[in-house]
Amino acid sequence: MQHNNTHTLAKPELTDITADNFIKAYQHFIEQGDFISLTRQFDQGFIQTGVANQLSFNVKKAKVSLLDTGVLLIQPENVKSASDEAELIEDSSATPSKRIVISSGIHGNETAPIEIVQQIISDIIADKIQVKHPTLLIMGNPVAMNIGKRFQTDNLNRLFSGRHKSIAPCFEKYRAEKLERYVSDFFTTSQGADSATITHYHYDLHTAIRSSSYEKFAIYPYQAGKPWDKEQLSFMASCDVNTILFGHSPTGTFSYFSSAHFGAHAFTVELGKVKPFGQNNMADFRAITANLTALISDEDIILKPFNNTDFNLFEALGDITKESDDFTLLIGAEVSNFTDYPINTLLATDQGNEYRTTRLGESVVFPNANVGKGERAALIIVPTELT
Ligand SMILES: O=C(O)CCC(=O)N[C@@H](CCC(=O)O)C(=O)O
Ligand SMILES: [Zn+2]
Numbered sequence: 001m002q003h004n005n006t007h008t009l010a011k012p013e014l015t016d017i018t019a020d021n022f023i024k025a026y027q028h029f030i031e032q033g034d035f036i037s038l039t040r041q042f043d044q045g046f047i048q049t050g051v052a053n054q055l056s057f058n059v060k061k062a063k064v065s066l067l068d069t070g071v072l073l074i075q076p077e078n079v080k081s082a083s084d085e086a087e088l089i090e091d092s093s094a095t096p097s098k099r100i101v102i103s104s105g106i107h108g109n110e111t112a113p114i115e116i117v118q119q120i121i122s123d124i125i126a127d128k129i130q131v132k133h134p135t136l137l138i139m140g141n142p143v144a145m146n147i148g149k150r151f152q153t154d155n156l157n158r159l160f161s162g163r164h165k166s167i168a169p170c171f172e173k174y175r176a177e178k179l180e181r182y183v184s185d186f187f188t189t190s191q192g193a194d195s196a197t198i199t200h201y202h203y204d205l206h207t208a209i210r211s212s213s214y215e216k217f218a219i220y221p222y223q224a225g226k227p228w229d230k231e232q233l234s235f236m237a238s239c240d241v242n243t244i245l246f247g248h249s250p251t252g253t254f255s256y257f258s259s260a261h262f263g264a265h266a267f268t269v270e271l272g273k274v275k276p277f278g279q280n281n282m283a284d285f286r287a288i289t290a291n292l293t294a295l296i297s298d299e300d301i302i303l304k305p306f307n308n309t310d311f312n313l314f315e316a317l318g319d320i321t322k323e324s325d326d327f328t329l330l331i332g333a334e335v336s337n338f339t340d341y342p343i344n345t346l347l348a349t350d351q352g353n354e355y356r357t358t359r360l361g362e363s364v365v366f367p368n369a370n371v372g373k374g375e376r377a378a379l380i381i382v383p384t385e386l387t
Pocket of ligand 2: 106107110206207
């Protein structure tokens with residue numbers, strides 16, 4: 001695995017929530033809604049002693065609970081949770097039919113998604129949004145956020161579905177295990193009377209290292225033969241994301257975890273190029289921010305019926321994997337995602353092996369030689385259509 005920082009953590013240093021500095025920062029968060037600041041201040045996490053749910057407060061008809069650093073649960077009032085024995089309000093018209101996870105900052109330097117989640121949280125706390133469906137809002141890797149890097153020791157977005165178990169102790173190992181637990185509890189035990197009628201959603205927001213010929217795009221995790229959901233593709237298009245890559249195999253990504261284990265409609269959504277905090281133009285994300293807000297607050301979202309001609313659809317053929325230190329990528333740093341190559345173009349070499357294009361329209365996304373051995377160094381795609 002790649003080590004791009006020498007400081008690793010076998011065990012995170014957790015702050016006790018009774019510490020003065022924590023109480024002060026938490027109060028400030030409740031008053032101001034600045035979740036980035038709270039998350040960054042206690043980046044390794046905190047410990048809750050005594051009874052659960054100490055870090056909960058009420059907003060307009062919903063309960064907000066801080067589960068961990070960067071992990072905020074919103075439960076509408078009409079929902080009964082396993083840990084909260086409050087009475088179920090008899091209002092069937094308002095019974096939640098969805099559970100929604102919106103995550104950001106799984107890569108710490110991808111700041112636009114973090115600022116989108118910040119916007120949604122501050123609007124909830126300011127009572128500008130009334131949340132009607134249980135929602136889990138996540139800033140995934142606070143330690144990496146603080147060092148302004150994709151990750152500290154290991155790429156968090158390769159560690160889900162239990163893959164964290166086979167790596168050495170580090171912050172990302174610990175965090176993947178915790179995030180899996182929060183998401184699993186959320187989808188399975190925490191809310192709603194009748195799980196069979198509840199639909200799960202997970203939008204994992206990212207930005208890309210390179211510029212992209214199609215600025216916004218989404219990876220639809222491998223579905224193992226299940227049909228690709230056209231209504232979800234229409235939802236993506238209404239978020240200004242009309243370029244979709246259909247995943248080719250199980251992976252260790254966060255979106256694949258929710259899709260494969262909890263039947264969630266899930267996507268990794270790429271919203272443009274990585275920029276430092278404060279340098280994102282939030283107007284670029286107006287459509288997705290508005291739609292995610294409408295989804296959690298149960299407002300109507302007008303969707304155009306699916307039509308291939310409204311999309312750029314790509315089938316993932318497979319990965320170029322870095323097998324050794326000898327790996328060489330023949331794609332320049334300035335080349336955009338989705339660049340296509342004529343058949344028989346040499347794209348990478350590794351210990352005498354060559355990767356050459358074989359299909360008409362073969363294009364590359366996420367080319368990156370700076371990954372660990374055994375990891376994806378590029379994703380190979382070809383255009384496709386849905387029938
Ligand atoms: O720009 C890049 O090279 C990476 C951007 C990014 O973080 N992409 C995700 C995609 C995950 C997926 O394939 O679903 C990642 O690499 O984790
Ligand atoms: Zn990312």
